[in-house]
Amino acid sequence: MTALSKETIETVKATIPFLAENATQLTAHFYQRMFRENPEVKAYFNAAHQVSGSQQGALAASVCAFARNIETPENLATAVSLIANKHASLGVQPEHYPIVGKHLLASIDELLNPAPPEILKAWGEAYGFLAEVLIQQEKGIYAEQSWNGFRKFTLFRKEEESSVVTSFYLKPSDGGTVPAYLPGQYITVRIPTADGSTTMRNYSLSCHGCQHGLRISVKQEKAAHADQPDGYVSNYLHEQLALGDEVEVAPPCGDFVFDADAAEQAGTPVLLLSGGIGITPLLSMLHACKGKSFPVSFVHGAIDSKHHAFASEVTQLAQEHENISAHFRYSAPLDGDTPDSHGLFDREFLSQYLSPETEVYFCGPKPMMAHVLSVLDSIGHPADKVHYEFFGPAEELSKCPMHAV
Template identity: 45%
Template sequence: MISQKSIELVKSTAPILQQYGETLTRHFYKRMFLSNPDVSAFFNVKNQAIGTQQRALANAISAYAENIKNLDVLHSAIDLIANKHASLMIKPEHYPIVGENLLASIKEVLGDNATDEVFNAWREAYCFLSELLINRENQIYNNNANKSGGWHGFRNFKVIKKEKESSLITSFYLQPEDKKALPHYFPGQYITLRVPTPDGFKTMRNYSLSDKPGLNYFRISIKREVALNQEIPAGIVSNILHDKIDVEDILEIGPPCGDFFLNTDEYNGKSLVLLAAGVGITPILSILNFATDNMPEREIILIYGCKNQVVQPFKHKIEALSKIHSKLRVHYRFSNPKLNDFNANQSCSIGKINMQLIESLITEKDADYYFCGPKPFMSTLFKGLLDWGIPNNQIHFEFFGPKEDLQNNSKGTLR
C-alpha cells in the first residue's frame, strides 16, 4: 500500500501534471528510447509521431494523481491497461525500465517542483501501481494459457486466405501452423501481430477479430494506413501486411485479449444497437455475427457510416445476414456518396452518423449500445447518448489508438 503522506504528495502534484504533462511524457519517451531502444517494439511509431501516445500517457499520469485517494475510480482503466500490456507480452522486468525513465523525467522536467519528498512519493506510487498491473497481467496470461486451445506468448499462424473487402481494407484468414485447436474468445476482442520491419527489428500491433468465435480460423480485417502528410506517416505494419504478406505466409500471433466485447450475461430483452464508422466496423461485425447466430430473437440495429461504397467493407456479408435474420435492421450513412451508392433495397442516407439520425432510426431507446470508430465519431456518440438519457452501463465503446479522454466521465474501452 501507499503511505498516507505519499498519497497526499502525489495528489498535490495533479495541477502541475495537468500543466506540464505532455512536456513530461515527450521527454520520458525520448529518454527511454535513447537509453533502452529495445522497448521501442512495444510502441506504435505513428502514434509517437503525431503525439497521441504522449498525450495518452500524460492523461493517465494526471488521472492517477487526481484519483489516488480513490483507486476504485481507476479500476476499469487499470484493467484496460493490463489487457493492453498482456496483448504485447509486457513482463515484470519491463516495469523497472519504465519506472527509472519516468521518475528521472519527473525530476528533470519539473525541476524545483519535484522535491525529494515528491520524488519519493511518486516512486512509491509507481511501485504500487506496477504491482497492481503485474498481478492483473499474470491473471490474464494464465487465463489465456490454461483455456482450451489457449497459449502463452506468440504462436505461428498460417495465412490461409487473403480477401479484399474494399479499396482500403483487406481480410486475413489465419489458422495455427501446429493445426491444434483455437481458444474461445469474446466477440469484440483483438489479437496481436508481431511483424518484422525493414530496419531488422520486430514490432507489434493489435487488430480486432472481425468474425465470430467458434470457427476454425481467426479473421482480422486491416485498413491500409496511408501517409496524410509529413507529420502523419503511413502505417508501417498495415502496409507490410497489405503488400508483403500473402497466402501460406506465417505470422506470429498473441492470444485474444481486450475488455470490449458483447456482454451476453447482462442480456435482459433489450435491443442491441451497433454503431460503426470506417474501420471501426471490425469488432462490431464480430459482435453482429455472434449475436445473429446466438440471439436470433433479439432486435438488432446496425448503423454503419463511411465515405461511400468504394471504401465500404463487408457490404455483401452484412446484406447476406440481413436477408437471413428478420430481427436485423441495417442503415448505411455515406458522407461522400457516389451516384450508385443508393438503391431501393437498402436503408441509407447522406451525412455523418449523429444523434439526430440515431433518434430517427431507433424506436425503443432503452437498448444496449456498442460503437467503434474515429475519435470525433466516438466523442459525438458518447456525449449524445448520455444526453439522450442512456445509462452509462448500457454504453460500450472501443477507440482505436492510445487512450485519450473522450469525456471526463468516460467508462468505455479505448485502445
Template identity: 40%
Template structure:
C-alpha cells in the same frame, strides 16, 4: 504509501496538468536512449504523433487525482492491462519504466522535485506497478488455462486473403503448428507483429477479430492506408496488404481487449460503426445471429461510399434473412442507386433514426474514428441514453474521455 506521501502526490496534480506531456516526452526519450531495444515493443507511430505521450500523461494525472482510492481506476487498469498482455509486457519491464519515470520527474521538475516528492512518487509508482502487473497476471493466467490458450508470441500462417472492399482486405490466419486457437469474445483484438525494414524494427499493432468465435482460425480485416505521410500503424497495415502473401508466417498473441459483447444481454442491441470500425461489430452481429438472439438488433454504419463499404453483401444477406435486424447505412455521397436502396446521405446522424431502440437494458456499441465516437456518444446522451449503456472502442492509445 503513507498519508503524507499521498498528500504530496495530490499536491503535484496542478504541475501534471500543466507539464504532464512535457514530462512524458522527456521520459520516453530518456528510456529509449538507455533501452533502444524497447522500440520493438512500443508503437513508434504513436510516439511520433505524440499520442502515446499524451495517453501516458493522462494516465499519470488520473492516478495522481485518485491516489487516495486507486481502485476507481480499475476499468482503465483493465483496458491497459489487456493491451499490455497482448504485447507480452512482463513485470520486469515495469522496473525499467519506473527508473526512468522517476529520473524524468527529477530532471523535469528540477529543484521542485524535493527528496520527499521523489520518495512519494517512487512509492506511488511501485503501488501502480503492483496493481497493473497483478491484474495482468490474472489475465495471463486466464489465457494459460483457457482451452487452446497461450501466452506470448505464437507463429501463425496466412491461409487466405479476401478483398472486402477497395480499401479493406481480410486475412484468415491459422496456427503454423496445425493446432487450434482460443476462441475470442466478439469485440476482442489480436496483436500482430511484423518486421518493418523502413524502421529496422519489429512493430506490433492490434487488429479487431472480424470472424465469429472459432477454434480453427482468426480473421482480421485490415484497411490499406494512403497518403504522403503514413505513420507506423499505416506502415504495418500496408505491409500486410503489399508484402504478406498466402502461406507467409506472422506472430500473434492470444485475443485480448475489454470491448466485448456482453454474455448476459436481455434487451435490444445497437451497433454504430464508422469506416473500418465495423470490424469488431461484424463479429458481434454474426455471433448474436448464430445464437438466435431473441431481441431486436439495430445496425448503423457510415462510410464514404459503396466501394469502401466492407462486408456490404454479407450484411445485406444477414439483415434480409432476419426480421429482428434493422439496418441503416450512411454514405458521404450516395448514388441514386444507393438512395433507392435506402442509403442516407452524409455523416451518420442518429437524429435521422426515429426508431432507435431506447428500452431499459439496451446496449450501444460504438466504434470508428475518434471524431465519430465523440459525436455518436454525445448524440446518444442527448437522446437520454445512460452513459453506462454506451460502450466504445478507440483504436490506438486511449485519448477519448467520455465516461
C-alpha cells in the same frame, strides 16, 4: 498490497496543476529517454503513434487521470482493465515496470530541474502501487490464455473488403485448434522490421464462429502528413504478406466484448454502432447475434461506398436472420451511392434506435466516438448501457472535435 500514505496522496495531488500544463512535455521527454537508454522496449510501441504524438498524449492523459483519482483508484477500474489487456496482448512482463518507473521519475526530475525529493518519493510510491495493480491483473489474463507468447499462423486467404481494408484469414501453422475468443476481442500480430528487430500491432477479430481460422481486417494506413511515416505493419500486411506466409500471433485479448447468451436471457434490444474501421469488433459481435431472439440494429457509418467495408456481408446477415436489421449512413456519398441515409450520427438519427433498455456498443474514429458519447449523454441514455473501446482515459473523448467518419 500496501495502501498509499496520506502524505503520498497529498503530494501527488499537489502536482496536478503542473501535470495539467506540462504532461505532454513530460511524456515526450520520458519516451525519448527510455528509448535511448533501453532500446529493447521500442518493439512494444507503435512508431507512427510516436511521430504523430498520439502515444505521448494518451500517456499524458493517463498520468493526469491517475493523479486526479489518487484517492479513489476504483474510478479507474475500466481504464486499468483496458491497459492490462493491452499489456498482456503485447507480452509485457513484471520486469518491464522498473524500466518505465526509472525513466518516468528521471523525467520528472529533469523537467523540474531538479524535482523536490518529496515529489520523487511520492510519485515513486504511486507508480509502484499502480504497477502492482497492473501486474496482478495481467497475471490473471495470462493464466486464462490458450497459450502464452507468440505462435505461428499461416495466411490461407486474403480478401479486399474496400479501397482501404483487406481481410486476412489465419490458421495455426502447427495444425492445432483455433483458439476460442469472445466477440469483440483482438489478437496481436508480430512481424520483423528492417533493422532485424520486431514490431507488434493489435487487430480486432472481425468474425466470430467463422470456420477454419481467425480473421482480421486491416485498414492500410498511409501517412496523413509528409513528415509522418506510413503505418508499417498495415502496409506490410497489405503489400508483402502472401498466401502461405507465416506471421506470429499472440492469444486473443480485450475487455470490449459482447455476451450474446446474457443478451438472449435479458431479451433487451442491442444497438451495434460503428464508423470506418471500427466496424471490425462490432462485426464479430454481430456474428454472435445470429439466430438469437433479441432485436439487433447494426448501424455503420462510412465516408462513401469506396470506403465501406463488409456491406454485402452485413446485408446478407440481416436478410438471413429475422432479429438483425442493418442501416448504412454515408457522410460524403459519391455520385451514384445509395446509402440508407447520409450525414453524421446526430441526436435525431440515433434517437430512433434507442429505448431506455437498449444496450449500445460502438467503436470508430476518435472524433466520431466523442460525438456519439456526447449525443448519448445529451439524450440521457443510461451510462451502464453504453459500451465502447477507446485507448486512453474516457474523459479525453469529451475534448475531441467532431468530423466525418
